[in-house]
Amino acid sequence: MSIDPSFTLRSTTVSRLRAAGCVFAEDEAELLFSSAHSGRELDSMVERRSAGLPIEHVVGWAAFAGLRITVDPGVFVPRRRTEFLVEHAVALAGPGALCVDLCCGSGAAGAVLLSAVDGAEVYASDIEPAAVRCARRNIEPLGGRVLEGDLFAPLPEVLRGRVEVLVANVPYVPTEDLGLLPPEAREHEPLVALDGGSDGLDVLRRVAAEAPDWLAPGGHLLVETSERQAARAVETVSGCGLTPRVITSEELYATVVVATRGATGRALS
Template structure:
């Protein structure tokens, strides 16, 4: 006899869900109400991201709260956390630009107790989720463009800036999975003609936040690495390194700032 979990997995598999068994188990754990479960399954089968339906995603070992209409952090982005946490200690200041739901800041704070986290995003709904994730950890989140809304007291004090900025070239958005195209704000993925429009601005603005010897750590696509390394150098970063994780398909650029902007 087919179990409820097996029947649900078969239904999800027929809808194109690759990890149908795992998703079925998570959806069954999410509710004891058959009507609620049916609604969740129907919405998942129609293409809504599983994480938005569950209300959370396990990211870099941290449960990050998310909801409909908010960018879902990808597992490959955990490489940014892996790199950034090697550069931090208790009492250091971290800024998460283009923070979305605050996944990077929350994961860094969970791994390095005692860091001070500030996060920024242009999307008010995303910042509302970032506050839910960061405030219990002592962090703060702001609505605005890159570093603009941050307090002046942070300038020249930040140890690490992290960013998962949008980096998909505009012309390639049509090739993305439907659950991202249809259920995440375009501004969270659209990086302009070559995908680097926002990332170049992140690189250019970070020196105004970082202390001398501070670091910027960002995610990018493999074919964007050379141009991004050049942008780091032009902004005053040295020791620029490309970190790659083939298993996760992840590419991260990290650079050390020679001296604070204006010094």
């Protein structure tokens, strides 16, 4: 049960958040009020938020594609723009589709696939132990399975050549640009979930190289990237034999590459 704040408490809380640099102080205050069970807990939450902890880590969850996704401290926070990627993954997944969520973080994409696709079979993996623990709480109650390891390595061999929808929300921030990220991300999210290497495409190259062996004929790989990286991302997946297309959302400032395996053979030639 959340606390019922007085006008004075509400005003004070908003002022504290605004003084700490929170742009959406009023909205965040409402979220904290709805999450806190006592004045003491509220004060602790405001202190942690004012110190720079992401609001999702403070309250323990993030709103994502209509779901409440558990997000533990130290775990990558699912971005709203990634809803665009997941929306298209759901559209491509027919009933009972076999889906994989690589670099799953909190497991937001996998949870949405399980919730939105009838009979979906979902496997997710991440190299970060904290992310795996968090993803299990979001995915496994819905019937999915979460594995710890590097990209495809922990997936059961029986999935090879059968995956219909492969979501890979890989890190794509160039190493030299990490310092430009908001402090919330730099200081409170794992580097492995942010750093995409010198040009931001290191992890994408690894995923694209193996994806044709895991995708079913006609299966789809979906990866999020930036507008400026899209052309090189297309070259990367094309070079691995997949047929790419780029979709964008101006509203969410989202760019997604959808790469499809050919209907026959290992991949398109």
